[in-house]
Amino acid sequence: MEEARDRAAGGRLSRLHAALMTPCDAEENISHPCLRRLVAHVRGLGIDGLYVGGSTGEGLLHSVAERIATFETVADAAGDAARIGHVGAISTRDASALARACAALGYDAVSAIPPIYFPHRKDAILGYYQDILSAAAGTPLIVYNIPAMSGVSFSLDDLGRLLELPGVAGIKQTSADMYQMEQLARAFPHKVLLNGYDEMLLAGLAMGAGGGVGSTYNILGDAYLEMAGMLAGGRPDAARAIQSRCNAVIDELVRAGVFPGLKYILHRMGVIATPVCRRPLATLAPATCAALDRIADRLAAAQSAAGDGKETRG
Ligand code: MN9
Numbered sequence: 001m002e003e004a005r006d007r008a009a010g011g012r013l014s015r016l017h018a019a020l021m022t023p024c025d026a027e028e029n030i031s032h033p034c035l036r037r038l039v040a041h042v043r044g045l046g047i048d049g050l051y052v053g054g055s056t057g058e059g060l061l062h063s064v065a066e067r068i069a070t071f072e073t074v075a076d077a078a079g080d081a082a083r084i085g086h087v088g089a090i091s092t093r094d095a096s097a098l099a100r101a102c103a104a105l106g107y108d109a110v111s112a113i114p115p116i117y118f119p120h121r122k123d124a125i126l127g128y129y130q131d132i133l134s135a136a137a138g139t140p141l142i143v144y145n146i147p148a149m150s151g152v153s154f155s156l157d158d159l160g161r162l163l164e165l166p167g168v169a170g171i172k173q174t175s176a177d178m179y180q181m182e183q184l185a186r187a188f189p190h191k192v193l194l195n196g197y198d199e200m201l202l203a204g205l206a207m208g209a210g211g212g213v214g215s216t217y218n219i220l221g222d223a224y225l226e227m228a229g230m231l232a233g234g235r236p237d238a239a240r241a242i243q244s245r246c247n248a249v250i251d252e253l254v255r256a257g258v259f260p261g262l263k264y265i266l267h268r269m270g271v272i273a274t275p276v277c278r279r280p281l282a283t284l285a286p287a288t289c290a291a292l293d294r295i296a297d298r299l300a301a302a303q304s305a306a307g308d309g310k311e312t313r314g
Contacts, residue, residue, distance in 0.1 A: 012082045012108050013142065013169060013192040014210030016224055017049030018042045018217040019056035021262060022070055023272040028279065030066055032073045034272040038218070039077040041271045044307070045221035049211070050078055051111065051172075054086040055149060056215035056259060061278040064094050068101045075105040084213075087136075088112035088144060092128050096135035103139040109169055111142040114152040122158060126165070133167040140169035142192060147175060156183050163188050172196050172213050173204070181207040198224070199250045202243040205231055215258060219265055219299055220246050222306070252291045260284045261292055268296035269303075 020042065023034035039050065052074045053059030053067050062070070071085050085107045087098035092115070099110045112132055114125050133141055143162050147153040154162070159180075162168055170188075173181055174196025185193055185208025195204025195212035201224060204212060217224055223242055230239035253261040260277050264284040267275040276283045287293065 010169070010190065010192050010210065013049075013084070013140070013194075015049045015082060016047060016211050016217060016221065016228065017051040017082065017084060017194070017213045018047045018221055019051045019054050019213050019215045020074065021215070021218055021259070021266065021272075022053065022057045022059075022062070023263070023266075024274060024276040024278060026274055026276060028276055030062070030070060031273060032069070034274075035070065035073050036077045037271055038266065039074060039081075041266075042218055042221055043079065043081060045217075045303070046225050047217055047221035048080070049082040049084070049213075050074060051084045051213045052086060054111070054144070054213070055113075055146070056218075056262070057086065058259070058278050058281065059086050060089070061281065064089075064097055067098055071098075071101055071105055071107070075107070082108045084109045084111050084142060086111050086113075086144065087132060088114070090115055090117055092131045095128065095132050099132045099135040099139070099141075100137070103136050107139060109140045109142050110136050111144050111172060113144045113146060113150050114154075116150050116152075119151075122161075125152065126161065129162060129165060129168070133165060136167070138167070141165075141167055142170050142172050142194065143168060144172045145175060146172075146196060149174075156180060156187070159184060160187065163191055170194065173209065176200060178203050178207045181209060185209070199243075199247050201246075202227060202231060202236075202239055206236075215262055216246065216250060216253065218262055219269075220249060222303075249295055252295060256284060256289055256292055257282055261289075264289060264292050265296040265299070268293060269300045 023031045025031045085102035087110045089095040170192025172194040193209045195209040198214035198216045227242040260282045264275040266272045
């Protein structure tokens with residue numbers, strides 16, 4: 001029965017989800033009008049999955065009330081896109097409150113990093129996920145495995161124990177360990193396996209991920225969709241050419257700082273009103289990075305040409 005439930009959840013969750021940014025105004029308050037515009041932009045790229053309030057969404061820098069308000073706006077703006085709400089927090093109480101909010105809003109799934117800062121024993125971490133599951137009241141959970149940022153590294157056995165908890169639908173695997181990706185795909189074929197590093201999406205899909213969650217899908221979602229289509233259609237070389245084009249953009253983002261860089265590009269493209277990130281994340285002042293300006297201008301031109309094409313054809 002659990003397996004049938006996994007399969008049903010997998011249908012909507014095994015896809016490419018944008019790790020949605022959370023736009024701010026000049027005072028670092030969340031801008032809900034810009035958030036709506038960003039959702040429309042990402043949907044316009046063809047992306048039909050949204051991962052809300054994760055690392056990219058700066059969720060851990062927001063209060064619980066702000067995180068719930070963000071879930072509400074996205075629930076309202078997302079149309080028929082699949083929605084995953086990131087509820088991970090340093091305290092189980094906050095994570096549970098966020099999970100209850102997502103469940104009440106009809107999110108397709110909740111997702112959570114392990115509890116950070118305090119070095120917990122593995123059974124305490126398991127307990128944290130169990131508590132989130134009870135708060136989520138039937139909404140499936142995607143474990144967010146991101147050892148480089150959480151400081152928690154899970155062995156294959158640890159991940160297996162988490163995947164066996166009733167209600168855990170899968171894993172967002174943000175790790176360069178492609179061996180572990182394949183091991184997970186092989187041991188848990190009915191679970192949702194989402195690739196976390198965009199620069200390795202092609203490798204992740206080739207090693208068994210059924211989809212991905214990515215920050216750079218906010219600007220390159222159409223390219224990643226095309227890439228996944230090429231791989232599925234038996235054209236790995238064409239897929240790799242697209243991954244390489246995306247990685248040239250990611251190289252510049254990494255140089256500038258990925259989240260500030262993405263907001264900078266979206267601001268220059270006219271999608272969001274400011275490039276502001278919540279401190280201590282950095283903000284890049286407009287027109288201070290020639291490489292990102294060129295990327296933004298190229299994307300804006302290509303996407304407006306694609307939009308015009310659609311209008312002419314439609
Ligand atoms: O959610 C993102 N993970 C982190 C996924 O930011 C930690 C990725 O999309 C990366 O931002 C991206 C660039 O390294 O792969």
